[in-house]
Amino acid sequence: MTARAVFDFSEHQARARRQTAVLVLLFLLITLAISLLTGVVAGFLFGGAAEHVGHQTAAVPGGLEGMVEQIDWNLALTVAVLVAGIILATAAIRALMLGGNGATVARAMGGTEVTRDTRNPAKRRLYNVVEEVAIAATLPMPRVFVIKHEKGINAFAAGLRPGTAAIGITHGALASLTRDELQGVVAHEFAHINNGDMRLNLRLMAMIFGLVALSVAGRMVMRSVFFTGRGRRDQRAVLVAMAVGLTLVVLGALGVFAGRLLQAAISRQREHLADATAVQFTRQPGPLANALKKIGALQRDEQLQNPHGEEIRHMLFAEAVARRSPGLLATHPPLIDRIRALDPAFNPKTDPVWRQPQREMIRESRRGLRKQSEGSSGLDIADA
Amino acid sequence: MEMLLIILVLLALMAIGVWLYNRLIRKRNAFRNAFAQIDVQLKRRHDLIPNLVESVKGYMSHERETLTEVIEARNSAEQVRQQASGTPGDPATMAELGRAEGTLGGVLSRLFALSESYPELRASENFRQLQEELTSTENRVSYARQAYNDAVMKYNNAVQTVPSNAVASMFNFGVVAMLEFEDREQLQQAPRVSFS
Structure with missing residues (x-):
């Protein structure tokens, strides 16, 4: 009876729920950040490249301000939406695939x-x-x-x-x-x-899968550029495409790592909650x-x-x-x-x-089931 | 204009009244349903006891008195259960049910304590099975009772607090009783005793 008073389950539950909410939010923020970052990088590279093709002699403005000026914001936004779309769509497909019933x-x-x-x-x-x-x-x-x-x-x-x-x-x-x-x-x-918790975990696993898909997409971009871009003269465009692919690979990998850390942290919280x-x-x-x-x-x-x-x-x-x-x-x-x-x-x-x-x-366990002296020792009781 | 305002206020009051009334109905249904769960488990418990006595009789011929007591306590508890399943929450019936089940639990734990001195009985598979089923049923009854008492508390809170108490007294929603088993300590120890 005293132990019941010591362990306040509702307080533990409230704390675990709060912390989980924060962690899930972080997960969504990571996805958002990766999408935006990829968008900005693409906008910068392609925007800059297009400008250079147009005005071969124009001096490139230096410094951070110049870099920001070079970004093609429309393109950046399109790419960001596209990347977020890829992550969420693969996550959704994965969630549908894994969502069997418990007996299976x-x-x-x-x-x-x-x-x-x-x-x-x-x-x-x-x-x-x-x-x-x-x-x-x-x-x-x-x-x-x-x-x-x-x-x-x-x-x-x-x-x-x-x-x-x-x-x-x-x-x-x-x-x-x-x-x-x-x-x-x-x-x-x-x-x-x-x-x-199974639903929550499935969603997190699916999100990680989406991030894995992102870096796979990046690798595919790099490879296709590597093979098709060889004979072409426009080395600049090839380099830009390579850089975009590399960005996807790196950001995807970073995202996967951060995602795994978060998944584990959320899982630990849910264990406390389940207790x-x-x-x-x-x-x-x-x-x-x-x-x-x-x-x-x-x-x-x-x-x-x-x-x-x-x-x-x-x-x-x-x-x-x-x-x-x-x-x-x-x-x-x-x-x-x-x-x-x-x-x-x-x-x-x-x-x-x-x-x-x-x-x-x-x-001790068997004492409740059969007479102590009876039967052989060992783990065989459940196989009878 | 004033008319319109009065009509609006009246409508709003009626809407609140309907909402409060429905809330009370939902809580009443909830505790009645919870009681139905207890009823199922108590029935299961009472159905197991004749089997138990039957399988124990051959071994415990010296304990005829205790066995008769068990059967008597079981029969009167079953009677009260049948009566109570029609009137869940009625304070007098709940008290009587609690008393009857408490007595039954007490006699049962005595029977299991006595069974300690009959090693042949304890070795019998049938007895062990019945013991497991009874232990499980005790747990089910206590969990179902936990749910029922929670539901009763929510219902009683709604009946007694402002503003739903006005609606409750208007439509005769009375306070209902929780189910407590007398002899609870002994009852809770019944499975423990049987383990050692």
């Missing part, structure tokens, strides 16, 4: 579906837990998947709308978490569904904190084996690709920070769960 994504990740009539006690418990949290979140029941052959503790939510959402849990999570901890993890994934929302659903921060501690305890040997690990890591419950330091490209906040937000008294040096061996976790 879960299957692509190697998930097998769990249904209401499962006979396996661990899966039955999982299905029940998902139904319970669906009531708490007042969301429709998503499809449920288990990722087999995955010893680490992890989970993900997929699908763009609550109606088509799916929740996936690794086999390791099923075997190593107690009922309440499982509930905390499932509530975290429900929070992503509730907060529209807070999960507590809103279950009203108990303790088990969620414990689940995170167990992840920390396993982190040495826990690595998502899935080949899609890099692409889908933003969707996961915890960072799957091992990182030495919580860098700017990490999609999840450092575990310790997340645990401290839920359990301010957490101390990694003395916390028993943080140093628990997996064998013990499995034993």
